[in-house]
Amino acid sequence: MSRNDTKVIHIGDRVIGGGNPILIQSMCNTKTEHVEETVKQILELEQAGCDIIRVAVPTKEAAEAIRQIKKQIHIPLVADIHFDYRLAIAAIENGADKIRINPGNIGTRDRVQAVVDKAKEYGIPIRVGVNSGSLEKHLIEKYGGVTAEGIVESALDKVHMIEEMGYDNLVISIKSSDVLMCVKAHELITKQTNYPLHVGITEAGTLTSGNIKSAIGLGIILNQGIGDTIRVSLTGAPIEEIKSAKLILRTLGLRKGGIEVVSCPTCGRTKIDLIGLANRVENMVTEFDHMNIKVAVMGCVVNGPGEAREADLGVAGGIGEGLLIKHGEVLRKVPENELLSALREEIIKLDQEKNETV
Numbered sequence: 001m002s003r004n005d006t007k008v009i010h011i012g013d014r015v016i017g018g019g020n021p022i023l024i025q026s027m028c029n030t031k032t033e034h035v036e037e038t039v040k041q042i043l044e045l046e047q048a049g050c051d052i053i054r055v056a057v058p059t060k061e062a063a064e065a066i067r068q069i070k071k072q073i074h075i076p077l078v079a080d081i082h083f084d085y086r087l088a089i090a091a092i093e094n095g096a097d098k099i100r101i102n103p104g105n106i107g108t109r110d111r112v113q114a115v116v117d118k119a120k121e122y123g124i125p126i127r128v129g130v131n132s133g134s135l136e137k138h139l140i141e142k143y144g145g146v147t148a149e150g151i152v153e154s155a156l157d158k159v160h161m162i163e164e165m166g167y168d169n170l171v172i173s174i175k176s177s178d179v180l181m182c183v184k185a186h187e188l189i190t191k192q193t194n195y196p197l198h199v200g201i202t203e204a205g206t207l208t209s210g211n212i213k214s215a216i217g218l219g220i221i222l223n224q225g226i227g228d229t230i231r232v233s234l235t236g237a238p239i240e241e242i243k244s245a246k247l248i249l250r251t252l253g254l255r256k257g258g259i260e261v262v263s264c265p266t267c268g269r270t271k272i273d274l275i276g277l278a279n280r281v282e283n284m285v286t287e288f289d290h291m292n293i294k295v296a297v298m299g300c301v302v303n304g305p306g307e308a309r310e311a312d313l314g315v316a317g318g319i320g321e322g323l324l325i326k327h328g329e330v331l332r333k334v335p336e337n338e339l340l341s342a343l344r345e346e347i348i349k350l351d352q353e354k355n356e357t358v
């Protein structure tokens with residue numbers, strides 16, 4: 001079942017499944033009951049391109065905070081609940097746009113039914129989430145360990161249980177920190193269900209390992225046409241998750257827009273602080289997400305102008321200065337400490353030129 005054929009599900013004012021654009025999710029790392037701090041983080045994430053935000057709901061206060069938070073943000077909010085079905089009910093009553101539960105840890109069937117009934121009453125979707133770490137004992141025994149087959153069976157068992165309870169407004173997530181197991185589980189489940197899939201590599205690690213594991217795992221899964229929403233899980237600031245998720249989608253051609261920055265790896269010919277400049281350029285271009293251009297940041301004039309020709313704008317470093325290049329033509333020489341602002345000015349000019357020709 002490719003993403004074009006998955007069931008259409010509404011989360012607040014966003015729509016996923018059925019070939020709709022893949023949406024980016026992240027999760028707050030603030031205490032949800034600290035409303036001001038949580039809202040501040042969500043607004044920053046919205047600005048960075050987060051489409052859907054999840055918050056942890058481990059207490060009654062956190063569930064009640066959802067009402068206040070929702071008034072101050074502009075993207076759908078997902079409440080993440082473990083163990084206590086009353087918190088799921090409270091989160092829904094306080095305005096959560098979706099809840100994420102693992103029915104396996106919610107307790108008796110009656111309790112799951114109570115949550116399902118409440119979700120039905122409010123018309124919000126339930127994400128049925130299963131992690132390899134919480135796989136049931138009987139499935140571990142059946143498959144001889146934690147396996148992709150076991151994860152899929154566990155998720156589908158829970159989905160079928162909720163369907164029997166009369167609800168099919170569902171999204172599924174199956175996660176594993178083992179990238180290849182996660183890939184296999186997605187390949188298997190997509191043959192057996194048409195519910196939209198939220199895809200992520202769980203506990204992927206810190207910035208470097210988390211980004212690499214997520215890029216490989218999500219890359220393989222998304223490139224097969226599987227996946228409706230994604231999260232890059234990083235042990236780091238949530239804003240980094242959004243940057244990485246956007247880059248993964250763009251690299252796969254699944255999202256347009258935004259400035260692509262290419263930069264050389266530097267070598268013995270580099271005479272400017274190219275690494276610093278490339279990082280600053282990457283940050284600077286995030287304010288131009290509506291543009292769809294390429295910017296090259298190259299270390300020297302040997303390969304720089306040539307490489308920059310492929311880009312809409314570029315810089316090629318010299319000694320204490322750099323060349324500013326537009327569509328392969330050298331515009332002018334700029335002192336090193338003015339390269340960033342000069343590049344920004346040229347991006348703005350290019351944006352204006354494009355607007356005038358539209």
Ligand code: SF4
Pocket residue numbers: 264265266267268269270298299300301302303304
């Ligand atoms: S562009 Fe120049 S500085 Fe950068 S890696 Fe190539 S030769 Fe070296």
